[in-house]
Amino acid sequence: MSAPRTIDTLLAKYRESHLNPTNEIIHFVCVPVIVFTLLGLLWSVHALLALAVVLAALAYYARLSRPFALGMLLMSALMLGLLAALPPATVLPLSLTIFVLAWIGQFIGHKIEGKKPSFLEDLRFLLIGPLFVLSFLYRRLRLAY
Template sequence: MRAIDTLLARYEESHRNPTNEVIHFICIPAIVFTLLGLIWAVHWVLAVTVVLAALAYYVKLSPRFAAGMALLSAIMLAILALLPPVVILPLSIAIFVLAWTGQFIGHKIEGKKPSFFEDLRFLLIGPLFVLSFLYRRMHISY
């Protein structure tokens, strides 16, 4: 079994409840966007550097996932570039807090703790978990 398959299977163990899954499908992209927004508020080059570092990890796991994450990251960075700089930090903080609150509510419903409590890599696997559903619907192998 490939490392990506093992990681997704382990992640899925604490994300089986349909309500928790829906919450994650909404909140994980929001968290990624707002995390990039928080970093962008420091400096846009730092946000791009973080994306490139994450993509390097994703390429090792699955080049097809890395391609999908590159596209999504590019869209998020483009949106940040278009936003007025004065709104990026407060907007990112507000949505970040709301999205994490949603995540913890989802895990309360699930009855299991978040995966990243056992392994920080799952902070990077969460977006791939969401992307895997899209890939399966579009019949794209990863």
């Protein structure tokens, strides 16, 4: 019997603090929003900074799972495209406001769950959160990851 893949171990560990259905729904909304607004905050410094962070995250995702890396590439491309389409003066205030609100939502979800956020134990879980959300879509579409 082979050892579980790193991605499977990370997702299982992340799932331990995301079992409450209400918390899951909050995460399905807030995690992608946080990714988008984080990219928006970086974009407001410089578009190349946002792109560099996406490329670094994609390199990490590719080591964990090529199908997840592809999904995150598509999601990131959509987000960066939307940021490019927004009026530049709106990116920072919009991103900052929604970033804060989405994190408040996350902490409310964890209050409901009764467990602290996973990233407080291991910062890698900040990168695993989006894959946790994506894993639900992949399973629904019967896509292997």
